[in-house]
Amino acid sequence: MKNASRNSQSQRKSAAKGQKMNLRSRGSKGPAADAPKRAYGAKSHGATASPKSPRKRTQAKHEGGSGWIYGTHACLAVLSNPRRTIHELLLTESAANRLDVPKGGITPQIVEPHHIDRKLPGGVVHQGIALKAAPLEWPSLEDIADTAPNDGLILVLDQISDPHNVGAMLRLASAFGVSAVVMQTRKAPPLSGALAKVAVGCLESIPVCLETNIANTLQNLQRIGWQVTGLAGETQLELSDVFQPDTKQVIVMGAEGPGLRERVRKTCDTLARIPMRSSPIAGEAESLNVATAAGIALYEARREK
Numbered sequence: 001m002k003n004a005s006r007n008s009q010s011q012r013k014s015a016a017k018g019q020k021m022n023l024r025s026r027g028s029k030g031p032a033a034d035a036p037k038r039a040y041g042a043k044s045h046g047a048t049a050s051p052k053s054p055r056k057r058t059q060a061k062h063e064g065g066s067g068w069i070y071g072t073h074a075c076l077a078v079l080s081n082p083r084r085t086i087h088e089l090l091l092t093e094s095a096a097n098r099l100d101v102p103k104g105g106i107t108p109q110i111v112e113p114h115h116i117d118r119k120l121p122g123g124v125v126h127q128g129i130a131l132k133a134a135p136l137e138w139p140s141l142e143d144i145a146d147t148a149p150n151d152g153l154i155l156v157l158d159q160i161s162d163p164h165n166v167g168a169m170l171r172l173a174s175a176f177g178v179s180a181v182v183m184q185t186r187k188a189p190p191l192s193g194a195l196a197k198v199a200v201g202c203l204e205s206i207p208v209c210l211e212t213n214i215a216n217t218l219q220n221l222q223r224i225g226w227q228v229t230g231l232a233g234e235t236q237l238e239l240s241d242v243f244q245p246d247t248k249q250v251i252v253m254g255a256e257g258p259g260l261r262e263r264v265r266k267t268c269d270t271l272a273r274i275p276m277r278s279s280p281i282a283g284e285a286e287s288l289n290v291a292t293a294a295g296i297a298l299y300e301a302r303r304e305k
Contacts, residue, residue, distance in 0.1 A: 067133050068119060069196045070126035072099065077201025078133055079105060084204070085134040090116050095128030121193070135191060138207040141180060145221055148179045148248060153301055154226065156182040156252040158214050158264050160290060163189040167198025168291035169253075174202040176298040182217060185210045215263045218250065222269065226250050230260050230268035231293060239272045243301045251297050256290050 089108040211217040230252040254260035278284040
């Protein structure tokens, strides 16, 4: 009986080994040999594989998060604006005691400072207050241009994307009565975060119009009577000789370094420069910060002739 059992086991092992040899043999006939060849690495329809974890896509993070605004002046301006929809308001106990937060709106959450820190980019100074709000909606640039006064001003930013510079220019726009600030859609910084803090609340009062094509936008403004002046350091015409009273003016600022793009430059009615006494040598100012230059241009446009 033991010999019979051993013979039976030996026969089963031999049969299984023979089947494996037949399947591995490329020259043998049968289902395995007749199966269509597959490209290297491909799976047959019947094959199964262990599931793989999907790769996590890295999403671009806008500064300040989605709609986060921080800082005393910026937040109080938002809270005082009935056109804003506010989703969340965070205050430290110290800020709640110090600030006169408008009543009747969203109920603030009193939190520790580190709780606000986690909501914002590292290193920002939030002064104990931060809020998350939906973006403002403004009329179209066409409507703003049509209803602007005879001495209306529009400030156009050609590929200026630094939030600190844009925030500073929004503050200037408020000071000099600018009807709108125009930026290109794909180059505009988030209208929150650092931009809102530097603008110290002026984001709530100055319309920001995002346009797809700056040169086409300038042409549309020209058709309805706006005079377009671009700032360019290489021209000989000075800014003080450009602006005329009771004229609707568009001032176009280019990015620091590259300046105005070629088509934008060609679209301008006039190119003018800010005269400087410094020499183009090491240790002297070769150019001005774009927000500083915008302030000079806006002052010159408003100066009584």
